[in-house]
Amino acid sequence: MLDRTTTPLLSLIRRRRPNYSLEAPFYTSPEIFAADLEAIFEQTWIFVGVEPDVPEPGDAMTVDIGANAILIVRDDDNEIRAFHNVCRHRGARLVHDEKTTVGNLVCRYHSWTYDLSGALIHAEHMGEGFDRKCHGLKPVHVRSLEGLIFICLAEEPPADFDEMAAxxxxxxxxxxxxxxxxxxxxxxxxxxxxxxxxxxxxxxxxCGANHPELTVPLFAYGFGFAPEELDEAEREQAARYGCLVTDSHRAWENEGIPSRMLEHLDDMVTGYRTERLPLDGDGESHTMDTKAACRIPMGRFPSAKMGGLHFWTQPNSWHHFMGDHAVTFSVIPLDAERSLLRTKWLVHKDAVEGVDYDLENLISVWMSTNAQDSELVGFCQSGARTAAYEPGPYSPHTEMLVEKFCNWYIGRMRAHFDTTSPSL
Known part of the structure; x- marks a missing residue:
């Protein structure tokens, strides 16, 4: 029987069977979890938040990626900066809250003080030969993609972020x-x-069997389907949906709103996918009645019925943008068998809760969906621990993008650990 904790990583990577789920150690092994942090989360661009997390100069937020503590601040010039959240004196954590506002960054241990550019500006009792310029905070690569904040812990981050951003x-x-x-x-x-x-x-x-709330604003044929399993009426409905998507893309793009699908999930290091899709019902937002949840539009659109734009990035995010609000999701690994899913709902900055939007209506679809998905993920984790688990085949009609995620993941692991294999 396969020893799930000592099987060499390289052999697991090399024998991965395309179009099948990964072998159990990829989901259960602490050693492979550590390898994931090294090869994936310390080498690629990671989505961590949005500019409204730090809306004003002096606003700061923190995020931990494995053993790495990261600090993100908006400086006095209104620029977003990221640093290792570690004092250069004796390594104490600088900022302890997830969100705060600061004038300067002051270490509580010995009061070493840094400005918002990361420069050390105060350090008592260090002697005449001490050079403050050599002890500024260690920077972390950070990019904002139209308000979405990404960081990269690598010394040289993947250069194709620019291609994705463009x-x-x-x-x-x-x-x-x-x-x-x-x-x-x-x-x-x-x-x-x-x-x-x-x-x-x-x-x-x-989705159909598990997400009654999510499937209200979404068309069933947008989930994928097996054409050979449809009867004549269902084939006609699927064809009408395909025409609706094509017609919607044409109409939206005529209004200057890019909508057509772009997909580079497994042929770029900074893998991504996007497409704007029509919504069912009244078709305005991800809500139970499919109407806008917020009275004040968040974006600049000619109509309330602009569908929903999805945007996925490897390895850890997905996003949904509507005319009235947006929802961002980031996944942060905690250990081999636990993950943090962080969800943020955004509305226009002038919108007032209870006046312009009802919070329960705004969040209900994804609060329910996240809880349902968490339970399903737990079922899969429990199964991966058992002796009966073996990789199962993906549906060629509905799980193609799962395969692209796994193919991207194995490619990144191979590029980092298997020097004999070609990489992107």
């Missing part, structure tokens, strides 16, 4: 993320490996 910028810009505010944030600890959370997101094979 393609995605026109899609996201109309949603005006920088002029939004966070109406609500919810942190959920999912009982599963981070890859199971991502795999679950990359398909909707499970």
């Amino acid at each position: 393609a995605m910028g026109p899609y996201i810009a109309p949603h005006n993320i920088r002029e939004a505010k966070i109406a609500y944030q919810h942190d959920l600890i999912e009982p599963g490996n981070w890859k199971l959370t991502m795999e679950n997101n990359r398909e909707c094979y499970h």
